[in-house]
Amino acid sequence: MSDAHMFSVYGRMTALPGRRDELIALLHEGFRAGGDDSGLLTYSINTAPEDPDTIWMTQLWTDRAAHDATTRSGAVAAVTQRLLPLLAGKPEGSYGDAVYVHDRT
C-alpha cells in the first residue's frame, strides 16, 4: 500500500489483423529491455474482450524522469521501432499521477 505519487501510464493500441500476439511479445520485450533498475515498478498487458486485435497496458514508474530516460534509451527505442509497423493506428493513452496504489499480490 502506498500513497507515494508514482508516475503512471495507460496505453491502448490495436494491432493489424491477426498480429496482436506479436505486439504483446514485443511490448513485453520492450519492458524487459529497460533492465531491472529502470524505475519501472509494475506493468500489465491486457487483451480486450471486445476486440481480438486490441491490447491495453498499464505501467507504474518511480517518477517521470525514469520513464523518459528508459523509453528513450537505445535498447527500448529499438524495440519500439520494431513494434510500430504492427499497429493498425495511432496508440491512445494517458499519463497520470498515481495518488493511490494498493497491492495485495
Place this chain on the structure above:
Amino acid sequence: MSDAHMFSVYGRMTALPGRRDELIALLHEGFRAGGDDSGLLTYSINTAPEDPDTIWMTQLWTDRAAHDATTRSGAVAAVTQRLLPLLAGKPEGSYGDAVYVHDRT
C-alpha cells in the same frame, strides 16, 4: 511476476468542476468496502495531468466472478450510489484479460 490470466479493469471518469478529490476519496472508500478477501489484488487511482477534474484507475482481480460479486455487493454498491452524483458524464473504460503482469513493488 505472473502470467496468470487475472481479470483487469481500466476506468476513466471526470468529476464536476472542483469535485475530483471527493471522487477520489469515494473511489478509495469503495475499494476498501469490498473487504480484504474480495479478490481485488491491486488497484491504482491516478489524476490526469491534462485535466484537473479527471481521474483514471486500474484494477486487477483474481477473476471476473470475484469482480462481479464484489461490485454488486451491498457495501460497494452503496458507495457507488454516492459517487455517481459527483460525475460530469458517463465513465469510460475497458475490461481486460491480464495476459502479463510484472510487479517489482
